[in-house]
Amino acid sequence: MRWLAWLALAVAVTACGNGGQQAAPSSADTVAKAAAAFDPAIYDTVHWDDPAAELTRGEEVYKWACATCHGTEGRGDGQGGSGR
Numbered sequence: 001m002r003w004l005a006w007l008a009l010a011v012a013v014t015a016c017g018n019g020g021q022q023a024a025p026s027s028a029d030t031v032a033k034a035a036a037a038f039d040p041a042i043y044d045t046v047h048w049d050d051p052a053a054e055l056t057r058g059e060e061v062y063k064w065a066c067a068t069c070h071g072t073e074g075r076g077d078g079q080g081g082s083g084r
Contacts, residue, residue: 025033048054063072068080 067078069076069078071077
């Protein structure tokens with residue numbers, strides 16, 4: 001019966017390929033995965049009568065919720081992000 005446990009362990013290790021450890025995804029892989037999953041329609045719930053008001057509000061929201069990590073120009077050079 002002990003051989004069955006060893007066989008199951010050997011199959012599991014072989015199936016994992018590298019001992020069960022996965023390489024961390026590259027930055028490009030992470031960005032590609034996020035871009036593929038992104039659907040801007042989920043954010044399009046507010047309709048504006050004036051395009052200028054829409055842009056002004058978007059700028060305010062970005063400054064409040066996004067700029068800390070993404071930077072003021074959206075280049076990822078903010079102070080709160082993982083890309084510091």
